[in-house]
Amino acid sequence: MTAVTVRVPAKVNVQLAVGGRRADGFHDLANVFLAVGLYDHVTATPADRLTITGEGRDIASVPLDESNLAAKAALALAAHAGVAPDVHLHIAKDIPVAGGMAGGSADGAAALLACDALWGLHTPAERLLELAGELGSDVPFPLLGGAALGVGRGELLTPLEVGGGFHWVFAVADGGLSTPAVYGECDRLRRARGTGDGVADVPAPEADPALLAALADGDAEALAAALSNDLQEAALSLRPDLAHTIERGLGAGALAGIVSGSGPTVAFLTADAQGSAKVAAELGACARVAEAPAGAAAVLAQP
Numbered sequence: 470m471t472a473v474t475v476r477v478p479a480k481v482n483v484q485l486a487v488g489g490r491r492a493d494g495f496h497d498l499a500n501v502f503l504a505v506g507l508y509d510h511v512t513a514t515p516a517d518r519l520t521i522t523g524e525g526r527d528i529a530s531v532p533l534d535e536s537n538l539a540a541k542a543a544l545a546l547a548a549h550a551g552v553a554p555d556v557h558l559h560i561a562k563d564i565p566v567a568g569g570m571a572g573g574s575a576d577g578a579a580a581l582l583a584c585d586a587l588w589g590l591h592t593p594a595e596r597l598l599e600l601a602g603e604l605g606s607d608v609p610f611p612l613l614g615g616a617a618l619g620v621g622r623g624e625l626l627t628p629l630e631v632g633g634g635f636h637w638v639f640a641v642a643d644g645g646l647s648t649p650a651v652y653g654e655c656d657r658l659r660r661a662r663g664t665g666d667g668v669a670d671v672p673a674p675e676a677d678p679a680l681l682a683a684l685a686d687g688d689a690e691a692l693a694a695a696l697s698n699d700l701q702e703a704a705l706s707l708r709p710d711l712a713h714t715i716e717r718g719l720g721a722g723a724l725a726g727i728v729s730g731s732g733p734t735v736a737f738l739t740a741d742a743q744g745s746a747k748v749a750a751e752l753g754a755c756a757r758v759a760e761a762p763a764g765a766a767a768v769l770a771q772p
Protein backbone atom coordinates (compact mmCIF):
# COMPACT_ATOMS: atom_id res chain seq x y z
CA MET A 470 0.00 0.00 0.00
CA THR A 471 1.39 3.47 -0.85
CA ALA A 472 -0.87 5.84 1.09
CA VAL A 473 -3.70 5.53 3.61
CA THR A 474 -5.97 8.48 4.48
CA VAL A 475 -8.23 8.41 7.53
CA ARG A 476 -11.07 10.89 8.09
CA VAL A 477 -11.77 11.52 11.79
CA PRO A 478 -14.52 13.55 13.51
CA ALA A 479 -14.45 16.11 16.33
CA LYS A 480 -16.50 15.66 19.52
CA VAL A 481 -18.75 17.67 21.77
CA ASN A 482 -19.46 16.56 25.34
CA VAL A 483 -23.23 16.64 25.85
CA GLN A 484 -22.70 15.72 29.49
CA LEU A 485 -19.43 16.11 31.36
CA ALA A 486 -19.85 15.13 35.02
CA VAL A 487 -16.55 15.57 36.88
CA GLY A 488 -15.90 13.66 40.10
CA GLY A 489 -13.13 14.17 42.60
CA ARG A 490 -9.45 14.41 41.70
CA ARG A 491 -7.86 10.97 41.95
CA ALA A 492 -4.46 10.11 43.40
CA ASP A 493 -3.04 10.00 39.84
CA GLY A 494 -4.17 13.60 39.19
CA PHE A 495 -6.99 12.64 36.82
CA HIS A 496 -10.70 13.08 37.58
CA ASP A 497 -13.32 10.35 37.44
CA LEU A 498 -15.87 11.23 34.79
CA ALA A 499 -19.26 10.41 33.40
CA ASN A 500 -18.47 11.78 29.95
CA VAL A 501 -21.10 11.56 27.21
CA PHE A 502 -19.32 12.07 23.89
CA LEU A 503 -21.14 12.93 20.65
CA ALA A 504 -19.19 12.86 17.37
CA VAL A 505 -19.83 15.93 15.20
CA GLY A 506 -19.27 16.46 11.49
CA LEU A 507 -16.08 18.55 11.58
CA TYR A 508 -13.17 16.45 10.37
CA ASP A 509 -9.39 16.20 10.26
CA HIS A 510 -7.69 13.95 7.68
CA VAL A 511 -4.49 12.06 8.48
CA THR A 512 -2.53 10.47 5.63
CA ALA A 513 0.19 7.88 6.27
CA THR A 514 2.78 7.09 3.58
CA PRO A 515 5.92 4.93 3.74
CA ALA A 516 9.10 6.86 4.66
CA ASP A 517 12.61 6.06 5.87
CA ARG A 518 11.85 7.57 9.33
CA LEU A 519 8.96 9.14 11.26
CA THR A 520 8.19 12.58 9.83
CA ILE A 521 5.13 14.81 10.11
CA THR A 522 3.69 17.74 8.17
CA GLY A 523 0.41 19.62 8.31
CA GLU A 524 -1.92 22.09 6.64
CA GLY A 525 -5.03 23.99 7.65
CA ARG A 526 -6.01 27.26 9.25
CA ASP A 527 -4.70 26.60 12.80
CA ILE A 528 -1.71 24.48 11.82
CA ALA A 529 0.83 27.05 13.11
CA SER A 530 -0.21 26.21 16.69
CA VAL A 531 0.19 22.45 16.20
CA PRO A 532 3.61 20.94 17.06
CA LEU A 533 4.90 19.06 14.00
CA ASP A 534 7.32 16.84 15.92
CA GLU A 535 7.24 13.78 18.17
CA SER A 536 5.03 15.61 20.71
CA ASN A 537 2.19 15.55 18.16
CA LEU A 538 -0.42 12.98 19.22
CA ALA A 539 -0.41 11.48 15.72
CA ALA A 540 3.35 10.84 15.96
CA LYS A 541 2.94 9.42 19.48
CA ALA A 542 0.25 7.09 18.15
CA ALA A 543 2.48 5.84 15.32
CA LEU A 544 5.33 5.20 17.79
CA ALA A 545 3.02 3.39 20.23
CA LEU A 546 1.53 1.14 17.54
CA ALA A 547 4.96 0.36 16.06
CA ALA A 548 6.32 -0.56 19.51
CA HIS A 549 3.26 -2.73 20.20
CA ALA A 550 3.58 -4.55 16.87
CA GLY A 551 7.38 -4.76 16.87
CA VAL A 552 7.76 -2.89 13.56
CA ALA A 553 9.84 0.19 12.66
CA PRO A 554 7.85 3.48 12.87
CA ASP A 555 8.97 4.48 9.37
CA VAL A 556 6.06 6.58 8.22
CA HIS A 557 5.28 10.06 7.00
CA LEU A 558 2.13 11.52 8.56
CA HIS A 559 0.33 14.46 6.99
CA ILE A 560 -2.43 16.17 9.00
CA ALA A 561 -5.04 18.22 7.14
CA LYS A 562 -6.58 20.12 10.05
CA ASP A 563 -10.11 21.44 10.13
CA ILE A 564 -10.97 20.76 13.80
CA PRO A 565 -10.30 23.87 15.95
CA VAL A 566 -7.00 23.55 17.87
CA ALA A 567 -7.07 23.60 21.70
CA GLY A 568 -10.81 24.29 21.48
CA GLY A 569 -12.23 21.48 23.61
CA MET A 570 -13.23 19.46 20.53
CA ALA A 571 -10.43 16.87 20.91
CA GLY A 572 -8.66 17.70 17.65
CA GLY A 573 -5.30 16.38 18.79
CA SER A 574 -6.95 13.23 20.15
CA ALA A 575 -8.74 12.78 16.81
CA ASP A 576 -5.40 12.90 14.99
CA GLY A 577 -3.97 10.33 17.40
CA ALA A 578 -6.88 7.98 16.75
CA ALA A 579 -6.62 8.57 12.99
CA ALA A 580 -2.88 7.83 12.98
CA LEU A 581 -3.48 4.52 14.81
CA LEU A 582 -5.94 3.45 12.10
CA ALA A 583 -3.85 4.77 9.20
CA CYS A 584 -0.61 3.11 10.36
CA ASP A 585 -2.42 -0.13 11.18
CA ALA A 586 -3.68 -0.27 7.58
CA LEU A 587 -0.39 0.92 5.98
CA TRP A 588 1.62 -1.66 7.91
CA GLY A 589 -0.97 -4.43 7.32
CA LEU A 590 -1.16 -5.19 11.06
CA HIS A 591 -4.89 -5.99 11.47
CA THR A 592 -4.66 -5.05 15.17
CA PRO A 593 -7.88 -6.11 16.95
CA ALA A 594 -10.26 -3.20 17.65
CA GLU A 595 -10.08 -3.85 21.41
CA ARG A 596 -6.29 -3.51 21.37
CA LEU A 597 -6.45 -0.28 19.31
CA LEU A 598 -8.90 1.11 21.90
CA GLU A 599 -6.47 0.21 24.71
CA LEU A 600 -3.53 1.82 22.92
CA ALA A 601 -5.71 4.89 22.30
CA GLY A 602 -6.59 5.11 26.02
CA GLU A 603 -2.90 5.06 26.91
CA LEU A 604 -2.30 8.03 24.56
CA GLY A 605 -5.03 10.21 26.16
CA SER A 606 -8.48 10.11 27.72
CA ASP A 607 -10.21 11.48 24.59
CA VAL A 608 -8.32 9.34 22.04
CA PRO A 609 -10.51 6.16 22.07
CA PHE A 610 -13.83 7.87 21.31
CA PRO A 611 -13.18 8.80 17.63
CA LEU A 612 -12.57 5.07 16.98
CA LEU A 613 -16.24 4.46 17.88
CA GLY A 614 -17.92 7.67 16.67
CA GLY A 615 -21.67 8.14 17.15
CA ALA A 616 -22.20 8.64 20.86
CA ALA A 617 -20.64 6.90 23.85
CA LEU A 618 -20.43 7.11 27.62
CA GLY A 619 -16.85 7.38 28.87
CA VAL A 620 -16.11 6.46 32.50
CA GLY A 621 -12.86 6.16 34.46
CA ARG A 622 -10.88 9.16 33.21
CA GLY A 623 -13.15 9.08 30.14
CA GLU A 624 -11.35 6.34 28.22
CA LEU A 625 -13.58 3.37 29.10
CA LEU A 626 -16.36 3.54 26.53
CA THR A 627 -19.85 2.12 26.14
CA PRO A 628 -21.61 2.97 22.85
CA LEU A 629 -24.94 4.82 23.17
CA GLU A 630 -28.03 4.75 21.00
CA VAL A 631 -28.76 7.92 18.98
CA GLY A 632 -32.26 8.04 17.49
CA GLY A 633 -31.91 11.02 15.14
CA GLY A 634 -29.75 13.85 13.87
CA PHE A 635 -28.83 16.98 15.86
CA HIS A 636 -27.88 20.41 14.49
CA TRP A 637 -25.00 22.31 16.07
CA VAL A 638 -23.17 25.60 15.65
CA PHE A 639 -19.71 25.98 17.22
CA ALA A 640 -18.36 29.41 18.17
CA VAL A 641 -14.60 29.03 17.89
CA ALA A 642 -12.83 31.41 20.29
CA ASP A 643 -9.53 33.16 19.69
CA GLY A 644 -6.75 31.36 21.54
CA GLY A 645 -7.11 28.04 23.32
CA LEU A 646 -7.57 26.86 26.88
CA SER A 647 -5.23 24.31 28.44
CA THR A 648 -7.15 21.20 29.54
CA PRO A 649 -5.11 20.70 32.76
CA ALA A 650 -5.57 24.40 33.60
CA VAL A 651 -9.36 24.08 33.29
CA TYR A 652 -9.48 20.95 35.48
CA GLY A 653 -7.21 22.78 37.96
CA GLU A 654 -9.58 25.77 38.01
CA CYS A 655 -12.52 23.42 38.61
CA ASP A 656 -10.68 22.03 41.68
CA ARG A 657 -9.82 25.54 42.87
CA LEU A 658 -13.44 26.71 42.62
CA ARG A 659 -14.61 23.60 44.50
CA ARG A 660 -12.06 24.19 47.28
CA ALA A 661 -13.06 27.86 47.53
CA ARG A 662 -16.67 26.78 47.89
CA GLY A 663 -15.73 24.33 50.63
CA THR A 664 -16.77 21.24 48.66
CA GLY A 665 -13.10 20.20 48.44
CA ASP A 666 -11.50 18.41 45.52
CA GLY A 667 -10.96 15.04 47.16
CA VAL A 668 -12.61 11.82 46.07
CA ALA A 669 -14.55 11.64 49.33
CA ASP A 670 -16.41 14.93 49.15
CA VAL A 671 -17.40 15.17 45.46
CA PRO A 672 -20.29 12.91 44.44
CA ALA A 673 -19.48 10.05 42.06
CA PRO A 674 -20.26 11.23 38.51
CA GLU A 675 -23.21 9.52 36.84
CA ALA A 676 -24.77 9.68 33.38
CA ASP A 677 -28.10 11.55 33.40
CA PRO A 678 -30.95 9.19 32.37
CA ALA A 679 -32.92 12.13 30.85
CA LEU A 680 -29.96 12.98 28.62
CA LEU A 681 -29.49 9.38 27.48
CA ALA A 682 -33.22 9.19 26.68
CA ALA A 683 -33.04 12.45 24.69
CA LEU A 684 -30.15 11.05 22.61
CA ALA A 685 -31.96 7.74 22.05
CA ASP A 686 -35.14 9.58 21.02
CA GLY A 687 -33.31 12.04 18.73
CA ASP A 688 -35.19 14.77 20.67
CA ALA A 689 -33.31 18.08 20.33
CA GLU A 690 -35.47 20.02 22.82
CA ALA A 691 -35.05 17.35 25.48
CA LEU A 692 -31.31 17.18 24.79
CA ALA A 693 -31.07 20.98 25.07
CA ALA A 694 -32.75 20.83 28.50
CA ALA A 695 -30.36 18.10 29.69
CA LEU A 696 -26.96 19.40 28.42
CA SER A 697 -24.47 19.87 31.27
CA ASN A 698 -20.77 20.47 31.69
CA ASP A 699 -19.12 20.57 35.12
CA LEU A 700 -16.07 22.28 33.53
CA GLN A 701 -18.15 25.18 32.21
CA GLU A 702 -17.87 27.30 35.36
CA ALA A 703 -14.08 26.84 35.34
CA ALA A 704 -13.80 27.68 31.63
CA LEU A 705 -15.93 30.83 32.18
CA SER A 706 -13.80 31.77 35.17
CA LEU A 707 -10.68 31.66 32.95
CA ARG A 708 -12.44 33.20 29.94
CA PRO A 709 -15.31 35.46 31.18
CA ASP A 710 -15.93 36.69 27.59
CA LEU A 711 -17.48 33.29 26.77
CA ALA A 712 -20.61 34.20 28.76
CA HIS A 713 -21.30 36.93 26.20
CA THR A 714 -20.86 34.44 23.33
CA ILE A 715 -23.40 32.11 24.99
CA GLU A 716 -25.88 35.01 25.32
CA ARG A 717 -25.47 35.94 21.64
CA GLY A 718 -26.21 32.43 20.42
CA LEU A 719 -29.22 32.07 22.71
CA GLY A 720 -30.45 35.49 21.57
CA ALA A 721 -30.31 34.24 17.97
CA GLY A 722 -32.61 31.33 18.85
CA ALA A 723 -30.33 28.45 19.83
CA LEU A 724 -32.10 25.84 21.99
CA ALA A 725 -29.08 25.77 24.32
CA GLY A 726 -25.46 26.90 24.52
CA ILE A 727 -22.72 25.12 26.43
CA VAL A 728 -18.93 25.22 26.65
CA SER A 729 -17.53 22.27 24.67
CA GLY A 730 -15.42 20.09 27.00
CA SER A 731 -12.64 22.22 28.49
CA GLY A 732 -13.46 25.08 26.09
CA PRO A 733 -13.13 27.76 24.90
CA THR A 734 -15.35 26.67 21.97
CA VAL A 735 -19.06 27.25 22.73
CA ALA A 736 -21.47 24.67 21.28
CA PHE A 737 -25.03 25.69 20.35
CA LEU A 738 -27.74 23.09 19.79
CA THR A 739 -30.41 24.27 17.35
CA ALA A 740 -33.76 22.91 16.20
CA ASP A 741 -32.88 22.50 12.51
CA ALA A 742 -30.67 23.72 9.65
CA GLN A 743 -32.55 27.02 9.50
CA GLY A 744 -31.96 27.57 13.22
CA SER A 745 -28.26 26.86 12.74
CA ALA A 746 -28.05 29.38 9.87
CA LYS A 747 -29.54 32.10 12.10
CA VAL A 748 -27.14 31.42 14.97
CA ALA A 749 -24.18 31.25 12.56
CA ALA A 750 -25.18 34.59 11.02
CA GLU A 751 -25.24 36.20 14.47
CA LEU A 752 -21.83 34.77 15.43
CA GLY A 753 -20.13 35.70 12.15
CA ALA A 754 -16.74 34.39 11.05
CA CYS A 755 -16.09 32.30 14.19
CA ALA A 756 -19.12 30.06 13.52
CA ARG A 757 -18.79 26.45 12.32
CA VAL A 758 -22.01 24.61 11.45
CA ALA A 759 -22.05 20.82 11.86
CA GLU A 760 -24.43 17.91 12.26
CA ALA A 761 -24.29 14.97 14.61
CA PRO A 762 -23.87 12.09 15.08
CA ALA A 763 -20.83 11.65 12.84
CA GLY A 764 -19.47 8.18 12.15
CA ALA A 765 -16.26 6.67 13.47
CA ALA A 766 -12.78 7.43 12.13
CA ALA A 767 -12.43 5.47 8.91
CA VAL A 768 -9.96 4.73 6.12
CA LEU A 769 -11.06 6.49 2.93
CA ALA A 770 -11.21 4.55 -0.29
CA GLN A 771 -8.18 5.30 -2.45
CA PRO A 772 -8.96 7.38 -5.53
Ligand SMILES: C[C@](O)(CO)[C@H](O)COP(=O)(O)OP(=O)(O)OC[C@H]1O[C@@H](n2ccc(N)nc2=O)[C@H](O)[C@@H]1O
Pocket residue numbers: 482485494495496497498500569571574604605606607608621622623648649652730731
Ligand atom coordinates in the same frame (compact mmCIF):
# COMPACT_ATOMS: atom_id res chain seq x y z
C1 LIG B 1 -12.10 17.74 28.81
C2 LIG B 1 -12.16 16.50 27.94
O1 LIG B 1 -11.82 16.85 26.59
C3 LIG B 1 -13.59 15.97 27.93
O2 LIG B 1 -13.77 14.97 26.95
C4 LIG B 1 -11.21 15.41 28.44
O3 LIG B 1 -11.50 15.05 29.78
C5 LIG B 1 -9.74 15.75 28.27
O4 LIG B 1 -9.13 14.65 27.71
P1 LIG B 1 -7.64 14.71 27.09
O5 LIG B 1 -7.40 16.04 26.47
O6 LIG B 1 -7.47 13.47 26.28
O7 LIG B 1 -6.80 14.65 28.42
P2 LIG B 1 -5.50 13.77 28.81
O8 LIG B 1 -4.45 13.98 27.75
O9 LIG B 1 -5.90 12.37 29.14
O10 LIG B 1 -5.08 14.51 30.14
C6 LIG B 1 -4.59 15.83 30.12
C7 LIG B 1 -4.76 16.45 31.50
O11 LIG B 1 -6.16 16.76 31.73
C8 LIG B 1 -6.53 16.49 33.06
N1 LIG B 1 -7.56 15.44 33.08
C9 LIG B 1 -7.91 14.77 31.94
C10 LIG B 1 -8.89 13.79 31.97
C11 LIG B 1 -9.51 13.51 33.21
N2 LIG B 1 -10.46 12.57 33.32
N3 LIG B 1 -9.15 14.19 34.34
C12 LIG B 1 -8.20 15.16 34.29
O12 LIG B 1 -7.91 15.78 35.31
C13 LIG B 1 -5.25 16.08 33.78
O13 LIG B 1 -4.69 17.26 34.30
C14 LIG B 1 -4.39 15.54 32.65
O14 LIG B 1 -3.01 15.62 32.94
Ligand SMILES: Nc1ncnc2c1ncn2[C@@H]1O[C@H](COP(=O)(O)OP(=O)(O)OP(=O)(O)O)[C@@H](O)[C@H]1O
Pocket residue numbers: 530531532536537538539560565566567568569570571572573574576577607645646648730731732
Ligand atom coordinates in the same frame (compact mmCIF):
# COMPACT_ATOMS: atom_id res chain seq x y z
N1 LIG C 1 -2.38 16.58 16.21
C1 LIG C 1 -2.56 17.62 17.02
N2 LIG C 1 -3.50 18.54 16.73
C2 LIG C 1 -3.70 19.59 17.56
N3 LIG C 1 -3.00 19.82 18.68
C3 LIG C 1 -2.07 18.94 19.01
C4 LIG C 1 -1.82 17.81 18.20
N4 LIG C 1 -0.85 17.11 18.79
C5 LIG C 1 -0.50 17.77 19.91
N5 LIG C 1 -1.24 18.89 20.05
C6 LIG C 1 -1.12 19.86 21.19
O1 LIG C 1 -2.24 19.64 22.05
C7 LIG C 1 -2.81 20.88 22.48
C8 LIG C 1 -4.31 20.67 22.61
O2 LIG C 1 -4.85 20.56 21.32
P1 LIG C 1 -6.27 19.93 21.00
O3 LIG C 1 -6.72 20.54 19.71
O4 LIG C 1 -6.23 18.47 21.09
O5 LIG C 1 -7.10 20.51 22.23
P2 LIG C 1 -8.54 20.24 22.73
O6 LIG C 1 -9.44 20.13 21.57
O7 LIG C 1 -8.84 21.29 23.75
O8 LIG C 1 -8.42 18.83 23.43
P3 LIG C 1 -9.45 18.10 24.39
O9 LIG C 1 -10.83 18.46 23.94
O10 LIG C 1 -9.12 16.63 24.14
O11 LIG C 1 -9.10 18.53 25.78
C9 LIG C 1 -2.43 21.90 21.42
O12 LIG C 1 -2.21 23.16 21.98
C10 LIG C 1 -1.16 21.33 20.78
O13 LIG C 1 -0.01 21.95 21.33
